[in-house]
Amino acid sequence: MTATRPADFARPGASVLARMPQHDANELTRGGNQALIVLDEQVYQLRITRAGKLILTK
Template identity: 50%
Template sequence: MTTSEPASSPAPDTDGIAIHDARDLVPNGVTANIALDGQLYTLRITQAGNLILTK
């Protein structure tokens, strides 16, 4: 059995806006599903380290 550390809470920016590390949102290192108002989106980290958000 493997255990992983819980994702750390977002760090506030100097403007009070939360900063999330994308790798914490993508547990398998490639994709994560994000829901907003009943819509499902996919967040993907490319091999080049770019983020792509698709519906």
């Protein structure tokens, strides 16, 4: 599920943000508009709006 980044982001001097895991919301929702995300037994809902914005709710 991790998106591919250009090779220049993988170099040691790259910023911290460039080294953070990156996930495609469309893959998380399997092409739909909602997915559930679990953190420490808490369930959150990720939703992609019609306007293409992300909403994360508990």
